[in-house]
Amino acid sequence: MEIRICLFDDSPKVIEAVTMLMDMVDGMRIVSSYHNPENVVERVLESRADLVIMDIDMPHINGISAIRTLRDKKVQTPVLMFTVLEDDDHIFDAICAGANGYLLKNIEPMKMVDAIRETLNGGAPMSPGIARKVLQKFALQNQNEIRVDYQLTAREQEILRLLTQGKSYKMIADDCSISFETVRTHIKNIYSKLHVASMTEAVAKALNEKLV
Amino acid sequence: MLKQLHQTRLNIASDLHDEIGAALSSISFFSEAGKINLSKGHTDEAAQLFSRIGSTSRETIESMGDIVWVVHPKNDQIDRLFHRLSAFGKEMLTSRNTAFYFYTDPHIAHTVLPVEYRKNLYLICKEAIHNAAKYASAKNVELLIKKNKNKILVVIRDDGTGFDTSHFHEGNGLVNMRVRAARLGSSFILDTHPGRGTVISLEFLYPQNG
Numbered sequence: 001m002e003i004r005i006c007l008f009d010d011s012p013k014v015i016e017a018v019t020m021l022m023d024m025v026d027g028m029r030i031v032s033s034y035h036n037p038e039n040v041v042e043r044v045l046e047s048r049a050d051l052v053i054m055d056i057d058m059p060h061i062n063g064i065s066a067i068r069t070l071r072d073k074k075v076q077t078p079v080l081m082f083t084v085l086e087d088d089d090h091i092f093d094a095i096c097a098g099a100n101g102y103l104l105k106n107i108e109p110m111k112m113v114d115a116i117r118e119t120l121n122g123g124a125p126m127s128p129g130i131a132r133k134v135l136q137k138f139a140l141q142n143q144n145e146i147r148v149d150y151q152l153t154a155r156e157q158e159i160l161r162l163l164t165q166g167k168s169y170k171m172i173a174d175d176c177s178i179s180f181e182t183v184r185t186h187i188k189n190i191y192s193k194l195h196v197a198s199m200t201e202a203v204a205k206a207l208n209e210k211l212v
Numbered sequence: 213m214l215k216q217l218h219q220t221r222l223n224i225a226s227d228l229h230d231e232i233g234a235a236l237s238s239i240s241f242f243s244e245a246g247k248i249n250l251s252k253g254h255t256d257e258a259a260q261l262f263s264r265i266g267s268t269s270r271e272t273i274e275s276m277g278d279i280v281w282v283v284h285p286k287n288d289q290i291d292r293l294f295h296r297l298s299a300f301g302k303e304m305l306t307s308r309n310t311a312f313y314f315y316t317d318p319h320i321a322h323t324v325l326p327v328e329y330r331k332n333l334y335l336i337c338k339e340a341i342h343n344a345a346k347y348a349s350a351k352n353v354e355l356l357i358k359k360n361k362n363k364i365l366v367v368i369r370d371d372g373t374g375f376d377t378s379h380f381h382e383g384n385g386l387v388n389m390r391v392r393a394a395r396l397g398s399s400f401i402l403d404t405h406p407g408r409g410t411v412i413s414l415e416f417l418y419p420q421n422g
Binding site for chain 2: 010014016024035057059084
């Protein structure tokens with residue numbers, strides 16, 4: 001059964017070239033192509049597309065908001081981004097909007113054919129550099145999520161930081177131009193907020209969870 | 213001013229990226245299609261694809277030439293625009309036995325237009341002349357660029373075949389012209405009827421610090 005593909009790209013050259021190649025590949029065909037994604041839902045459904053190839057930078061409406069429109073209307077047709085843009089913002093916006101893959105325009109044409117098949121088999125093809133960026137961002141985000149907000153005030157944070165530097169209460173009092181008693185009060189509050197009972201625990205938590 | 217310069221640089225980079233990206237991407241696909249044709253012994257089709265690759269390359273070189281021309285500081289003044297459009301018009305039209313009349317306003321000849329204005333104005337006029345040459349089969353094409361108080365008025369008119377806008381799906385060329393006109397903050401009026409030629413007119417405010 002032939003794979004029906006709907007193509008959105010604002011360059012007539014690109015549409016012509018991609019269509020020409022797909023015509024020569026068995027089992028898939030560009031059934032419709034458009035220069036911009038106006039009425040994207042209609043166009044995709046009307047074409048009975050099995051898959052959509054979507055440029056990002058198009059006049060009036062860009063490819064990323066087109067995917068959002070599709071997903072908002074519960075259209076789950078897989079969408080592969082096909083673009084020259086490789087900056088983080090576009091990649092992540094596209095993925096968050098519901099893209100199933102992200103291909104750069106420097107892709108070898110036959111790899112695009114593979115990518116189409118892969119997507120319909122449940123894959124998520126991305127040009128190499130892109131996949132790497134996504135992994136890195138995901139790893140970074142996960143690290144950030146572990147960080148709990150203990151609601152320390154600015155002053156408390158500062159005192160905690162000085163503690164982790166090994167300063168004594170007296171030194172902290174001098175550094176911050178406050179009284180010894182005030183330092184003790186702050187530290188009591190810090191222990192309470194961090195759910196710890198000793199200075200070593202407080203410092204350990206501060207360092208492990210990157211609180212300072 | 214610095215912010216404007218920054219934006220201009222971004223725009224130029226973006227234009228080059230788009231133009232070259234689209235062209236080379238299509239050449240990449242044409243090449244692959246050519247290979248497949250050859251492997252199947254379809255040499256005629258393969259030859260056509262080579263031609264397509266060639267023409268795409270040439271079109272892109274021309275577009276890059278335009279971008280470079282627009283950006284170059286020596287082309288700041290409007291008379292350089294007049295000069296380039298005049299050459300383009302003659303080249304496009306005289307080979308088709310169409311007369312080209314270009315009316316320019318000496319009052320703005322030395323006005324300095326910012327890069328974005330130059331680019332959009334040049335590309336609109338170029339597209340209009342190109343369309344007239346390709347579709348209108350006109351005897352005469354006129355281009356008028358003149359100062360109208362604090363605005364610039366541009367009119368491109370041909371006495372060719374015209375077309376029926378109700379049955380006509382606007383192609384890239386016209387859409388691009390409208391988009392560029394909008395970037396100039398310009399009005400865009402298309403007046404055409406089958407058998408009665410075509411007129412496109414624009415009017416926009418231009419920054420007058422030059």
